[in-house]
Amino acid sequence: MNAEMNHAETPAAGAQVLLRALKEQGVEVIFGYPGGAVLPIYDALFQQNAIRHILVRHEQAAVHAAEGYARSTGKVGCVLVTSGPGATNAVTGLVDALMDSIPLVCLTGQVPTHLIGNDAFQEADTVGITRPATKHNYLVKRSEDLARVVHEAFYVARSGRPGPVVIDLPKDILIKPAPYVEPTREPHRSYRPQTEPDAGQIDKAVALIKNARRPILYTGGGIINAGPEASALLRELVAETGIPCTNTLMGLGSLPASDPHFLGMLGMHGTYEANMAMHGCDVMINIGARFDDRVTGRLDAFSPNSKKIHADIDASNINKVVTVDVPILGDAGKILRALLERIRSLNAQPDRAAITAWWRQIDSWREKRSLAFVQPDAPGSIIKPQHAVRRLFELTRQSGRETFITTEVGQHQMWAAQHFGFERPNHWMTSGGLGTMGYGLPAAMGVQVAKPDALVIDIAGEASILMNIQEMGTLAQYRLPVKVFILNNQYMGMVRQWQELLHGSRYSESYSEALPDFVKLAESFHGVGMRATSVDDLDRVILEMIKCDRAVIADIAVDQGENVYPMIPSGAAHNEMLLGPDKNRDNAEVTNAGMVLV
Amino acid sequence: MSDVTNGQRIATISVLVDNEAGVLARVIGLFSGRGYNIDSLTVAPVDADLSRSRITVVTRGTNAVIEQIKAQLGRLVPIHKVADLSADGPHVARELGLIKVIARGEQRVEALRIADAFRAKIVDTTIESFVFELTGASEKIDAFIDLMRPLGTTEISRSGVAAIARGTRTII
Known part of the structure; x- marks a missing residue:
């Protein structure tokens, strides 16, 4: 590498300049897949040791792996794919990162500049295709722009609301000499997101909090993205005020699950107490969440009697779905700090007696035990999926190992969110906004690369896992001991559940026909396969899996008919939950309007 | 420009952007992708060095939209600046x-009379045709075109709206 090279020297090839800029931006790992258009970059990679390259088996997986890397470290993830199909395969991952605000820089190869627009081999209009799939994208057409664009891309990816950035690199730009420039210290000429909250808005929020009698904190991925300090500040705020707190799917881990103020996740499959408290609160303090439709349920009945405070780094999230009383634009950590300082200096804690009465009400909702399930304990009993997650949680906790959980998408994802207790931020990676099946295995791979000694487990379903199963090969090549914990009910479980509840139990195309033998599959990829078919096997399999120092697929046969409860059916309000097959429906029913919703 | 029909209003939005490839596609893609009207x-370009362009969009929607x-x-x-003029x-x-x-x-003569009333400029003429140039508020151009249509075959080319704040306010 030319790390010691000075400005004025003979310019190096574009590919070398690119790697130098990446190194300057702190890139240690690239997840990628080679091809014709990016051969110069691979040649430059071959001749250096500073940046490690992880060869995935499919470009989509490269992006998810970079997401897992970014989410577990707080750094910007880096991806390298070739032109045409390399770039189009990456698109799902890019949209996934966009929806969940994950900072990534994705380098895509492109045909040489003089061939652009000619339908050349492996040409695709990558900037056109990825424009709505990224936070921003670039096509580098002049060598003198190359280094600046790379620096700028990293700034854009990590600043404000983080997101994926694509840099499209024509092959001639990678081969021709290019000048290197250092990153500038000046802010971007047009993109300067506001991170410091307005003091007046903080005061308005504190005034609402001071007079609140039934307040609730509703916090999301913005707190995770603001760094671990933000989660620590949330804990302090909760302790200072006694305000109950619920997390979105993206926000799990920001408040320890063991904190008595934690109400669990809210929304479509959130706890009864979280949703009822959202419905009945008088002051809602949303920090870093975006009133997603999975969270709000029916909008015209969403928390009808509350004053709403909404803190967000992205102005377009404010008043987008729910009109709020006190918007606060800024970084979640800075906002939490400002709120906490102001509450302390003004002694603006809400009235103790009112908070105590509010907790009495919440405790009565908690008594519904909305996440309860019955695991038959007779020998040979079929495993309930919730029980499998609970045991996984207990046994990993007892192991004392630092544990990271990723998931695919579906029922298993919701059971993981409900039953695995997350104590710390950045230890839970799931595809929230886009809901990408096939996310969990490559994401776990990325986490394991970043945290080689940690226990990284992909809680999966048997359908989702097959969407990126080829990455078992990557695990083998790099000896990444990722554990794939499949809750195998032989159905696309969430589809089956909706068909049961909304489509007269007509299970159209949701049965997982002709499944592979996952034990043999793991072995064929040089991993270890395990299987539990009854409750008697479960703990033994989990313990063996935790102990194993290689990649594992644990195939856990679970009850096929189990549904995720509680559930707010589409088009219903927070106080209209389905609590379970054996409990009273809390006046919930699916309307025709609700049927239309996804 | 503040017609109010069923809670909607017309908004003239000026946007100062970097004059770079794809920036117009970003703006248009945002409108089509999120279902807004243009x-x-x-x-x-509006800067002396052509580094920034000004996009003026006329759109309609409720205040919230x-x-x-x-x-x-x-x-x-x-994007450097967004102003709702x-x-x-x-x-x-x-x-x-x-x-x-x-x-x-007679139709030809009538076209000329109307053009005179609107202070439209004749920028091209043949025995059988005129090309009129007319500048003004969109409504004025609408009215002119409505009067011209019955007089013969018409072909229209419009620039779209350019707008700027009155007085000393700027968005530079």
Whole structure:
């Protein structure tokens, strides 16, 4: 590498300049897949040791792996794919990162500049295709722009609301000499997101909090993205005020699950107490969440009697779905700090007696035990999926190992969110906004690369896992001991559940026909396969899996008919939950309007 | 420009952007991707060194939708400034129309009379046709075109709206 090279020297090839800029931006790992258009970059990679390259088996997986890397470290993830199909395969991952605000820089190869627009081999209009799939994208057409664009891309990816950035690199730009420039210290000429909250808005929020009698904190991925300090500040705020707190799917881990103020996740499959408290609160303090439709349920009945405070780094999230009383634009950590300082200096804690009465009400909702399930304990009993997650949680906790959980998408994802207790931020990676099946295995791979000694487990379903199963090969090549914990009910479980509840139990195309033998599959990829078919096997399999120092697929046969409860059916309000097959429906029913919703 | 029909208003939004490839596609993609209307759109470089362009979009929606459009525009990376001219105070909005009228005899004379009343300029003429140039508010151009249509074959080319705040306010 030319790390010691000075400005004025003979310019190096574009590919070398690119790697130098990446190194300057702190890139240690690239997840990628080679091809014709990016051969110069691979040649430059071959001749250096500073940046490690992880060869995935499919470009989509490269992006998810970079997401897992970014989410577990707080750094910007880096991806390298070739032109045409390399770039189009990456698109799902890019949209996934966009929806969940994950900072990534994705380098895509492109045909040489003089061939652009000619339908050349492996040409695709990558900037056109990825424009709505990224936070921003670039096509580098002049060598003198190359280094600046790379620096700028990293700034854009990590600043404000983080997101994926694509840099499209024509092959001639990678081969021709290019000048290197250092990153500038000046802010971007047009993109300067506001991170410091307005003091007046903080005061308005504190005034609402001071007079609140039934307040609730509703916090999301913005707190995770603001760094671990933000989660620590949330804990302090909760302790200072006694305000109950619920997390979105993206926000799990920001408040320890063991904190008595934690109400669990809210929304479509959130706890009864979280949703009822959202419905009945008088002051809602949303920090870093975006009133997603999975969270709000029916909008015209969403928390009808509350004053709403909404803190967000992205102005377009404010008043987008729910009109709020006190918007606060800024970084979640800075906002939490400002709120906490102001509450302390003004002694603006809400009235103790009112908070105590509010907790009495919440405790009565908690008594519904909305996440309860019955695991038959007779020998040979079929495993309930919730029980499998609970045991996984207990046994990993007892192991004392630092544990990271990723998931695919579906029922298993919701059971993981409900039953695995997350104590710390950045230890839970799931595809929230886009809901990408096939996310969990490559994401776990990325986490394991970043945290080689940690226990990284992909809680999966048997359908989702097959969407990126080829990455078992990557695990083998790099000896990444990722554990794939499949809750195998032989159905696309969430589809089956909706068909049961909304489509007269007509299970159209949701049965997982002709499944592979996952034990043999793991072995064929040089991993270890395990299987539990009854409750008697479960703990033994989990313990063996935790102990194993290689990649594992644990195939856990679970009850096929189990549904995720509680559930707010589409088009219903927070106080209209389905609590379970054996409990009273809390006046919930699916309307025709609700049927239309996804 | 603040017609109010069923809670909707027309908004004239000026956006100062980096003059770089793809920036117009970003703005248009935002409108189509999120289902907003574009009634008119103009764009041209405005800085001496051509480094920035000004896009003027005329759109319609409820106040909440207009606010959302501005916030969405504001988060695009190459955008320097977003101004809602119709909400921020008085502004001037002008459009240029080129209107070709192919007519003979009395119709031709009538076209000329109307053009005179509108102070339209004749920029091309043949025995059978005129091309009129007319500048003004969009409504004025609408009215002119409505009067011309019955007089013969017409062909219309309009620039879309360019707008700027009155007085000393700027968005530079």
